[in-house]
Amino acid sequence: MFTIYGLSGPIFQGTLEELGRMPPVMARDPVTPVRRIGDQVEAGIAPEASVAATGGLSRSAVEAYQAMMPQNLERGPLYHAQQxxxxxxxxxxxxxxxxxxxxxxxxxxIHQAPVIDDSYRLVGIVSERNLLTKLNVADGRVRDVLARSVSDVMATPVVAATVLTDIRRIARVMLERDVxxxxxxxxNGELIGFVSRGDxxxxxxxxxPLSVWR
Structure with a gap:
C-alpha cells in the first residue's frame, strides 16, 4: 500500500496499480537509444530496429541462457519494507x-532524507540533486549560498509505503518515480523508517536469495 504526502497532508492512498495513474513528481527527458558502429555512435535507433540489425541475437541469447538454467529453482523468501x-x-x-x-x-x-514540518508530518524528500541546484559546492565546501530553505528545493508530494509493502513494488516506484x-x-501515517536503493x-x-519472480 502506498500513500502520497504533500504539504497539506495525504493526497492519495492505494495500490501500486492505482499509483501508476497519478502524475509523477519529477520527470526526466526520454533517453534516445544509441548504437555504436565502429568508432561512430548512431543515435535514434529504435530498440526493435537494433534487434533486427543483429539478426535476433538478443532473443537467441536469452533462450540459450534460459536453457542452461535449472528448471527446479527453489524460490527464496519474500521481503517486506519492515524487514x-x-x-x-x-x-x-x-x-x-x-x-x-x-x-x-x-x-x-546519505544521498537523501525525508522532510517533515513542525508537526512532524511527512511533507517531502530532499536529495543531493535537489540541493545542488541551489548550492555551489567546491572541494567539499559550500560556496555562494543562495538564501533558500529546504521547502524551496525538496521534492513534494512524496510517495511513502507501509511496513508490509513488498520491496519489489517499492523498487518499481523508485524506478517509475525516479527517486x-x-x-x-x-x-497512523507516522514516519517510522526509510528504504533506499542500497537497502x-x-x-x-x-x-x-530473494525471490524476484513471484
Missing part, C-alpha cells in the same frame, strides 16, 4: 536552510 528499512531516521525540517540540509547528508553519508528512496509509515540491493544479495 529491510532503516529505523534510525535522518530527517530535515522544511524550514531548515539548504546549507544545513547539505551538511546533514554529507555528515551521515532514490521511499519513506515508510505506520497505519534493496543488500536484500537481493542476501543468503538465502
Amino acid at each position: 529491510i528499512m532503516q529505523r534510525k531516521l535522518i530527517i530535515v525540517n522544511s524550514r531548515d536552510n539548504v546549507t544545513h540540509a547539505w551538511r546533514t547528508l554529507v555528515d551521515h553519508q 532514490d528512496g521511499v519513506p515508510i509509515v505506520n497505519d 534493496i540491493l543488500r536484500a537481493v544479495v542476501t543468503d538465502p
